[in-house]
Amino acid sequence: MNFFDRLHDRIRAVDSVVSVGLDPDPERIPDHLEEYDLPRWAFNRRIIDATHEHAAVFKPNAAFYEDPDGWRALEETIAYAHGKDVPVLLDAKRADIGNTTRQYAQVLENVDAITVNPYMGRDSLQPFLADEESGVFVLCRTSNPGGEDLQDLELETGEAVYERVAALADLWNENDNVGLVVGATKPEELEELREQVPDLPFLVPGIGAQGGDAEAAVEYGLADGVGLVNSSRGIIFAGENQGEGFAKASEQAAKRLKKRLNQYR
Numbered sequence: 001m002n003f004f005d006r007l008h009d010r011i012r013a014v015d016s017v018v019s020v021g022l023d024p025d026p027e028r029i030p031d032h033l034e035e036y037d038l039p040r041w042a043f044n045r046r047i048i049d050a051t052h053e054h055a056a057v058f059k060p061n062a063a064f065y066e067d068p069d070g071w072r073a074l075e076e077t078i079a080y081a082h083g084k085d086v087p088v089l090l091d092a093k094r095a096d097i098g099n100t101t102r103q104y105a106q107v108l109e110n111v112d113a114i115t116v117n118p119y120m121g122r123d124s125l126q127p128f129l130a131d132e133e134s135g136v137f138v139l140c141r142t143s144n145p146g147g148e149d150l151q152d153l154e155l156e157t158g159e160a161v162y163e164r165v166a167a168l169a170d171l172w173n174e175n176d177n178v179g180l181v182v183g184a185t186k187p188e189e190l191e192e193l194r195e196q197v198p199d200l201p202f203l204v205p206g207i208g209a210q211g212g213d214a215e216a217a218v219e220y221g222l223a224d225g226v227g228l229v230n231s232s233r234g235i236i237f238a239g240e241n242q243g244e245g246f247a248k249a250s251e252q253a254a255k256r257l258k259k260r261l262n263q264y265r
């Protein structure tokens with residue numbers, strides 16, 4: 001079954017478009033979890049237990065797992081999320097020359113969807129795009145301030161680079177498996193892109209800690225009801241100073257966000 005069909009079913013099952021970002025910053029993990037062999041995994045397991053009923057997906061960001069213990073923590077996290085029937089979107093922002101990207105794409109045997117970087121063009125993404133079962137979210141207009149350095153540049157056609165990326169992603173969507181990453185901090189661009197590519201679901205990061213627009217994220221992020229609004233720190237560190245109560249606080253934060261976003265669906 002195609003990723004976006006599975007996501008559609010998951011959104012219906014939990015009545016939620018919340019992507020719970022699993023970014024277990026070692027500096028912010030509660031002290032009492034340090035005694036575990038893999039503190040990041042101990043942390044994620046508790047977050048997954050607490051939030052899975054409100055999660056359309058879990059989105060681990062690869063940056064938080066790039067060392068031997070991190071790889072093990074990520075493996076455990078993915079298997080555990082799947083055990084709770086929650087799809088996993090790996091935020092890895094991958095792409096490279098064909099020979100290398102074929103290796104990168106093997107990660108799709110273990111996760112349901114991935115974020116990719118369009119800078120190297122179609123061939124750098126082909127092995128991801130060719131995987132009919134997996135979701136491929138192409139970075140389009142990112143949430144960070146520096147996104148404007150390249151993405152807003154105007155081409156000789158009059159379109160901005162991010163608009164060209166959206167047009168290409170639409171062309172690359174031969175297997176109905178492509179979505180866009182568009183930041184909630186860019187509500188005007190969200191609106192405009194929704195008009196430009198009405199069929200592509202968006203992954204919208206940037207609400208919560210980055211101060212993005214939650215209403216615009218939902219209003220323009222969803223295509224036929226399918227799309228994702230991500231919060232990472234706002235959920236997983238909601239109970240940062242509450243010791244063992246941290247997981248309960250994350251459950252409440254996920255539930256609150258789900259309710260808030262559902263007002264706009």
Ligand SMILES: O=c1ccn([C@@H]2O[C@H](COP(=O)(O)O)[C@@H](O)[C@H]2O)c(=O)[nH]1
Binds near residue numbers: 061091182230233
């Ligand atoms: O444009 C982008 C693309 C990816 N991200 C990632 O999403 C989460 C956001 O975390 P918060 O704590 O909710 O701010 C994080 O993994 C980013 O690397 C993004 O923010 N913007």
